[in-house]
Amino acid sequence: MRTALTSLCLSALLCCWMPPSAHARTHPSVLSAPAEESTNFVIREKKERYEFTRGDKSNPVWVKETSGTIFRCNEFREAIPIVTFYNDYSRVEEIKAWVDGDRFKVKPEHRYHAIEDIFYADARICGFMLPFKKKGTESRTEIEKITIDPRYFNTVYFQEDYLVESKEVTIVIPRWMKTEIKEMNFEGHGIQLVKSYDKKLDADVFTYTAARILPGKSEPGAPGPSYLYPHLLIFSHSADSPAGTATYFGNLQNLYAWYHSLVAAVDNDRDAVKSTAAAIVKNKSTDLDKIKAIYTWMQENIRYIAFENGIAGFKPATAQDVLAKKYGDCKGMANLTREMLASLGFDARLCWIGTRHIAYDYSLPTLAVDNHMICAVLLDGKTWFLDATETYIGFDQYAERIQGRQVLIGNGDKFELARIPERTFEQNRQTEKRALRIEGTKLTGTAAHRLSGECTENILSSIHQIRSTKLDEALQEYLSKQNNQYRIANMRTSDLHNWNTDLVIDYDITHNDAVSAFGDELFVELDFRKEMDDAAIDTARRRHDYWLPYKRQLVQETVLALPDGYKVKSLPPALDVNQPNYTFKATYEQKNGQVIYRKEIIIRNTRLQRKDFAAWNADIRKLRQAYLEQISLTKK
Incomplete structure (x- = not known):
């Protein structure tokens, strides 16, 4: 997750009203960038601070995020969009702004993230326009945000939508919090780290500083941001509290257990989809032909709609809901595929996978590792992978975006790791x-x-x-x-x-x-x-x-x-x-x-x-x- 409340420039404002067309479950770690690099504005200074704090009984650890950004106008008077994403597991606490030294009254607009009038579940956007009086003037923002579950605090990028002359990122980790920081793509960027100890907070403080950071650039056919830009991966392993130890993602088993808890809580009504599944395969004589028929029916009859963020980014819609509405995201489509096949007696399982857009694999236990869900069905000692979001690709054929990728296959409390088969030209x-x-x-x-x-x-x-x-x-x-x-x-x-x-x-x-x-x-x-x-x-x-x-x-x-x-x-x-x-x-x-x-x-x-x-x-x-x-x- 890109946790900072970012000012994402013109393309991000468009994203507010015209959501991205990602082809799978996406996390906010995707670095947005304008189609053309702007020279009218620079970020003279930006300071971000992330501090793990005590939460409440339901969520014992929160992450408090504060950011201060000073923008400078170089060429001509204009207003720029300031936007942030949040969900049921995060909230915007306060937004302040100043224009040329004077306090500016912010009237942020909150919207659900929608595509073709279908809402992105719990994903929401807060945004406003920040003006500049004239060339050479500065405007400033201060933003506070709370993430109430450290699982969702997993990625911090250094790139912004404008040239950054100076940036400071501080992460405060109390000794009662077991957290690991992994530095990614730092080579050649001159990012410096100073470690210190805050006695009052009994916390380790990690302060990263960087100068002259080029803006992120969106280019057709480019690798995903995790391959390109310097960023921090944050691994929240566990926390000690008066009520006991709260376990997060210390290893892959922890990550899978959380995923499994979410899908186990989905109230699927298998009987509600069984009649449809039976009708689809009524003229098929072999098991393999039945599996093919279910897969092809899903591709042709269930429309793919992307959902993201929060629990909606990880918990599937019920199979009967996707069947009734005839649309779903990758999780909902995988869940319906699994339930249809299971209703016919097949050993069908949900799978988590990171497409080639993501640089990581499951050696890194973090929500940033995957962005997609598919279904696997085991038959006669062979595993067949079914990705119904690929509308017109044949059975046992695999899209380039998932070929060779590591896949996490669920099986009750247990999991298996495999790889999607590679295909040649x-x-x-x-x-x-x-x-x-x-x-x-x-x-x-x-x-x-x-x-x-x-x-x-x-x-x-x-x-x-x-x-x-x-x-x-x-x-x-x-x-x-x-x-x-x-x-x-x-x-x-x-x-x-x-x-x-x-x-x-x-x-x-x-x-x-x-x-x-x-x-x-x-x-x-x-x-x-x-x-x-x-x-x-x-x-x-x-x-x-x-x-x-x-x-x-x-x-x-x-x-x-x-x-x-x-x-x-x-x-x-x-x-x-x-x-x-x-x-x-x-x-x-x-x-x-x-x-x-x-x-x-x-x-x-x-x-x-x-x-x-x-x-x-x-x-x-x-x-x-x-x-x-x-x-x-x-x-x-």
């Missing part, structure tokens, strides 16, 4: 075969596509975004790239509602103005799609590594029949880029009165490091140049 395969002929300035013929894995998910997600009805028309728009010169007719597809088999699409093509004639010569450009021609990385502006969406293999073959009376004058040179993480190939061959064009793109590893950007860009330039080459035909 072969899971996500996309082929296109075209047979074309020249008719005047047109190319006509047929095309056949076959897609699997995340390639299927990508195309089905895209056509549903184009329009929710008339999927055939949306598919035509997608395949033609909405180019009215590329006409598709007589389209035939496999079942668009069955993604457990390859997606197959066949159709007839008329590509107008695809052939240029000059005297006795014809010029033909055979690659219509030009995949990844815009994949170069702006190295001047990009700060972070780039993660491609998923591993994949793309194979395209186009056979062009030579028109009567013509022969090949020249064919484009071959492209052969073969790097450890990717391959780009393109070849042309003349054979039996035809020109055969073959292209293959393979992404073996999705993670591109900044040191590899120059080589990547050079290879993308080669690919782009290959796309510009044309076949030259001349009269015999």
Whole structure:
């Protein structure tokens, strides 16, 4: 949890009214940042203090958080948003502000965090606009906040939404509190630590200071904040109190026990979902087919809506509630999947997992370690993982975001650790075969596509975004790239509602103005799609590594029949880029009165490091140049 009451700039204000589209259960450890770095404001000074204090009978330990921030306006008069998130386990105590030295009356607005009019359960937002009188003036805020359960105090980031000239973070840990602090990503940031002892509080005091901290930067395809920015992980193990020892997260068993206590308290009515489950599998004869049927039904009939923060971030909605409403977050969807399968007699279990967005694994017992829940079902000695939030991916296929990730599998009071299977690029395969002929300035013929894995998910997600009805028309728009010169007719597809088999699409093509004639010569450009021609990385502006969406293999073959009376004058040179993480190939061959064009793109590893950007860009330039080459035909 990013526990400081942060001033999150313009993008965060938008987050107040337009919640994030995270694809799984997310914690507030996600560092928000403006899309474009602002130079109008800097944080001249920020001081944060976190102190463990005695709480009440229900929650014996609280964390008192105070922060003071001085903003300076550099360029022009403007107001900026100041926002914070809180929930049933935290509260905002006081907010004060000063503008150019004068006390400013704060009128904070409190809202539930909502998406499409569906509230984020107990997640709430408090925010107001902080003005600046003119260039060179300063405004200041002081904020107090209480977290009433130290489990939720787990992450403190040093980055802010603006350049920070000076920052101080102080953590006060009384000797009766057993807490561990782990420093993450400190290298190269010049952060200094001074340890001291406060005799009056009988507490150890950890004071971190840093200067000139660059703002966090949101970039498409960037690793999650836990990989990028300096931060502290806080592990609250236990606390001694007059009533005895309160145990929090001293080890993974403690973490799992808390998770299990939450799911055990969910009042599932298994009988309420059993009839639906039975109807789904009534025509299925094998156990595996029944599991597949439940999984596919969940993907197609239960809409994913993200919830976050507080107990809503960790405790699932009841299975019957998700079934009735036809929507849920990842926890609710995993819970309903588990209950449906269990009602049919299967050994189904809930699982906790951190997606690739998170840098940690379960060696770190903290709520920051995971952000997602799925279901596992054990059958004949094998474990199958079911993530119904992945709407269009097949059974036993796994999204890049969870492949290879450590997973915590529940089993009553016990747990098991496993890993989601890794998949190669072969899971996500996309082929296109075209047979074309020249008719005047047109190319006509047929095309056949076959897609699997995340390639299927990508195309089905895209056509549903184009329009929710008339999927055939949306598919035509997608395949033609909405180019009215590329006409598709007589389209035939496999079942668009069955993604457990390859997606197959066949159709007839008329590509107008695809052939240029000059005297006795014809010029033909055979690659219509030009995949990844815009994949170069702006190295001047990009700060972070780039993660491609998923591993994949793309194979395209186009056979062009030579028109009567013509022969090949020249064919484009071959492209052969073969790097450890990717391959780009393109070849042309003349054979039996035809020109055969073959292209293959393979992404073996999705993670591109900044040191590899120059080589990547050079290879993308080669690919782009290959796309510009044309076949030259001349009269015999």
